[in-house]
Amino acid sequence: MLIYKEPAYWKMMAATVVIVGMSVWAFSLQAQQLLPPSTFISETNTFGMLGLAPGQVARLSVLNPGSDNAPASTQFSCAAELAFLDSQGTIIKSVTSQLGAGKATYADLDRNEISPASDRVQIRATVRALPAPTAASSEGVPACTLIPTLEVFDKGTGKTAFILTQPSMVPPSPFATRAARSYRPQ
Helix, strand or coil: CCCCCCHHHHHHHHHHHHHHHHHHHHHHHHHCCCCCCCCEECCEEECCCEEECCCEEEEEEEEECCCCCCCHHHCCCEEEEEEEEECCCCEEEEEEEEECCCEEEEEEEEHHHCCCCCCCEEEEEEEEEEECECCCCCCECCCCCCEEEEEEEECCCCCEEEEECCCEEECCCCCCCHHHHEECCC
């Protein structure tokens, strides 16, 4: 048995489908909205907690390997922020360095630089890539790949106690505002 509906009903149904479709389309565009090229979402790589005893030094190294497939003139330089934090997340020491393609840098944290009252302290290290300004403008360039390592060695002998090579990436919080997650060079 077929039920007949008035033409006004079908017009209302068509309008509803169009409105729902446009809403879905607009939402998907907003969700896929690209950031302007000058905006750079910074991601942090962090190593887990480790103990540093008297006479030991923690060395956080980072390499910008560049690309084997690109000419040297098109290779990106980037700034790397290297930081050591205590168990409460407080920055103990932080260094920012400019790295050209194929270049490396490091930051050392001597155990004596941390509260001398205790024997052993827990620390962690983080590396964050920052965009490097181009020569032509203050706009940031795309992110480059950074390869970090964390080494602990004996200050007296220089002998390596251990080396960590697998940091974990900490993405920006999905609840943070775009302005809080992005970095724009001044």
